[in-house]
Amino acid sequence: MKVSLVQMNSQGDKSANIRTASDLISRAVDAERPDLVVLPEYFAYLGANPTSMHASGETFPVGEAYEGMSGLAKKLGVTIHAGSIVERVGNTHYNTTLVFNPKGEQIARYRKMHLFDVDVPGGMRYRESDSVARGDEVVTYKVGDVTVGCAICYDIRFPELFRALRDKGAEVIVLPAAFTLMTGKDHWELLARARAVETQTYFLATGQVFSHAEGAKWCYGHSMAIDPWGHIIAQCSDKVGFTSARLDFDYMRDIRSKLPVAQHHVI
Numbered sequence: 001m002k003v004s005l006v007q008m009n010s011q012g013d014k015s016a017n018i019r020t021a022s023d024l025i026s027r028a029v030d031a032e033r034p035d036l037v038v039l040p041e042y043f044a045y046l047g048a049n050p051t052s053m054h055a056s057g058e059t060f061p062v063g064e065a066y067e068g069m070s071g072l073a074k075k076l077g078v079t080i081h082a083g084s085i086v087e088r089v090g091n092t093h094y095n096t097t098l099v100f101n102p103k104g105e106q107i108a109r110y111r112k113m114h115l116f117d118v119d120v121p122g123g124m125r126y127r128e129s130d131s132v133a134r135g136d137e138v139v140t141y142k143v144g145d146v147t148v149g150c151a152i153c154y155d156i157r158f159p160e161l162f163r164a165l166r167d168k169g170a171e172v173i174v175l176p177a178a179f180t181l182m183t184g185k186d187h188w189e190l191l192a193r194a195r196a197v198e199t200q201t202y203f204l205a206t207g208q209v210f211s212h213a214e215g216a217k218w219c220y221g222h223s224m225a226i227d228p229w230g231h232i233i234a235q236c237s238d239k240v241g242f243t244s245a246r247l248d249f250d251y252m253r254d255i256r257s258k259l260p261v262a263q264h265h266v267i
Contacts, residue, residue, distance in 0.1 A: 003036045004028035004244040005206040007223040007236040010046040029076045032244040038206045039083030041176040048213035050131040057088035074104030083176035095132045110150035111135025138164045153177035156191045166199040178208040184220025196226040228252045
């Protein structure tokens with residue numbers, strides 16, 4: 001299985017962000033012929049406040065991002081894990097991943113469970129719960145015979161979700177993110193590699209990079225693919241672009257056979 005991870009610097013122009021995402025996906029498919037392409041969190045719009053984020057929301061299956069990614073998946077014949085966008089359900093909003101198969105059909109929807117409400121020492125104050133409600137469903141989907149699990153950004157700090165994904169058969173876990181620069185420099189790689197090792201899955205962590213909100217907020221980038229032994233097998237440079245990796249599931253099964261962690265849980 002071949003995967004491509006798209007790294008973006010989304011801003012407050014939704015149409016421009018979607019055009020950029022579509023261009024990067026098209027370039028990745030042309031160059032790499034992946035089975036799965038992954039976008040970062042809030043690829044369609046990354047704004048400065050809850051009001052602007054809500055205004056970018058879509059009521060599925062209507063919306064510029066939804067229709068654009070569905071149509072592109074069908075046009076290119078590839079599965080697109082469309083990072084996340086704001087989903088509007090009445091007066092409620094969610095941070096939601098959508099996945100479209102090569103026919104353009106929606107095959108998964110995951111609403112982010114863990115919301116980022118923090119005061120970073122010496123840094124910013126952020127309240128994701130001011131913008132979106134939390135989801136409550138553990139979600140997987142299939143790419144061919146491979147089971148893929150869904151998570152988003154701050155979820156990475158909660159290993160119980162990833163154990164649940166592994167227990168549902170996940171062989172790959174995808175985590176689109178807009179990880180902050182302050183926390184990313186110390187925790188992004190550490191946590192991503194830990195999640196890969198403990199679940200013995202391929203872990204695809206795809207991020208936003210550089211500044212947004214008129215320079216007030218910064219994202220860490222460093223999008224990467226990690227194998228089930230915890231090694232980084234592909235990583236984006238500090239720029240907008242993409243990287244690709246080939247996933248070897250015989251290697252994954254060998255690791256799980258020789259170190260059968262999933263059989264050893266006692267609680």
